[in-house]
Amino acid sequence: MDDSFRVGASEPTATPVATPIDEDTGRRTAAEKAVAGKRIGDELTKEQADAVKAYFDGDSVDYTTIDGKSLLVSRSQPLPENVKVDAGKKVAAAAQASAAANDPSNLAVEKAQQTIAYETGRPVVVVAHVYTANAAGDAYEWTWLSLALGGQHPFADAASAIAATQAAKPGVEIIVSQ
Incomplete structure (x- = not known):
């Protein structure tokens, strides 16, 4: 059929x-x-x-x-202060974790920067108080670093690290460890 x-x-x-x-x-x-x-x-x-x-x-x-x-x-407006403060706390926690793990390369701080960039939808630069090798390389100490500068230039205080970051990367969102 x-x-x-x-x-x-x-x-x-x-x-x-x-x-x-x-x-x-x-x-x-x-x-x-x-x-x-x-x-x-x-x-x-x-x-x-x-x-x-x-x-x-x-x-x-x-x-x-x-x-x-x-x-x-x-994404199109500056980060609000409460987000910057919180992100700074995340960076400080990462720096503490690196110090506790005896990691002078501060990989946790770099990971925190990447995570914050993803979570805020924009590139950010971290200025952090980290535990790292001193300039002579014979001891470890707490110092301020800017990941915008490759973390190779220690600063005595946050203000100096922020100023150097702003000069190197004008207009970038800067997250400072708290």
Whole structure:
């Protein structure tokens, strides 16, 4: 029996399929709705943070603090002070971890800089109080370094390290260990 044509058979109906463009628009709309009325640096609920994270191409970024809170950051605006302070605490914790591990290369501080850059959606430079070899290389000491300068130039204080960083990398976001 030839069933290629049936009288009275209904036409197959197309099932709508979401396209990547539709999904992207949905994520963008959800992210915009989640941050409506919020100011940069404000705390986000888990639902708001999840909506912001889902739309990575947007201007809004979810920054997670050292104690697990989510804060709103904008890629196009300077970092708010509360985010800079928190990021500085992350750098200080990383410097302490490097010192406790007898790691004068301070790999934990470099990793912290990379993580903060990712979490804020922008390049950042870390100025940190770290435990490292002294200039002679015969002892270890706490000193200030700027990762913008390759961590090779110790400074007596944070202000000197910040000034040198600003001269080397004008306009860069600087995170200072707290």
